[in-house]
Amino acid sequence: MVFYILDFTxxxxxxxxxxxxxxxxxPNYTYYFKVKCENCGEISQKETCVVLSESVPLPNGRGTANLVQKCKLCGRDGTIQMVPGHGExxxxxxxxxxxxxxxxVFDCRGFEPVNFSFENGWKAESLSGTSFEVDLSEGEFADYDEKGECPVGITNLQASFRVAxxxxxxxxxxxx
Structure with missing residues (x-):
């Protein structure tokens, strides 16, 4: 098992x-990313969706994971279990x-997560205290804070997985 932290800035x-x-x-936020098979190195063509509130049985019948998938190239099983409570x-x-x-944090067996995609379902607050619903699917966000009388924005969005x-x-x- 290898643990990967998804971090961002x-x-x-x-x-x-x-x-x-x-x-x-x-528990309902959907993480979209591709997976790389640790056996053959194949990277999935489509993004995988992983949600903390959803789990599926493991192939051997012992427990569950948030993702169970076969590599399209070599046919080997891989699993990903999310480890909540470490985000900030x-x-x-x-x-x-x-x-x-x-x-x-993701507990990965047989797969390495790669290429995280930001989507809708974010929030931020302005320095004056105004809450904003944020869609990051375009890679940036811009709006105006009426209370603080200033523009607000998010640019240069970056995410990466690292071994933990x-x-x-x-x-x-x-x-x-």
Missing amino acids: AELENLTNLQQRDGCSD PLTIERSQAGIRSKLM KKQERAGKTTFV
């Missing part, structure tokens, strides 16, 4: 706390410092 203009609409571990919103301070925020190490300390699990 963006340039935020007069916005902070960019995250999924129902919080950092939104992207604040303006993190954005300005170039620090990435974690979205989700699981650490247990004082009964708490973290991924670095």
Whole structure:
């Protein structure tokens, strides 16, 4: 098993706390990405959809995963189990410092997640406190904050998967 952290960053203009609409571990947020087979290296042609609130039985009948899929080239099974509770919103301070925020942790067996696609279902708040529903499917967002009398925006949106190490300390699990 290999753990992957999906992290992201963006340039935020007069916005902070960019995250999924129902919080950092939104059970209904759909993650779209391609998978790379760890056996043959084939990358799926279509994006895979993974949702925390959905699970399917494992092929061996022992437990469930959020994704069970066969590689189209070699036929080998791969699974992905999401590990909630490790996400964090992207604040303006993190954005300005170039620090990435974690979205989700994935426990992967047989697959490596690649090429995350941002979609609709995000929220952010302006520095004056106005909430915005954000669609990131176009890779950017722009609006105007009436209360703060200023433009707000999100540009230079970037996401990446990186291998993570699981650490247990004082009964708490973290991924670095």
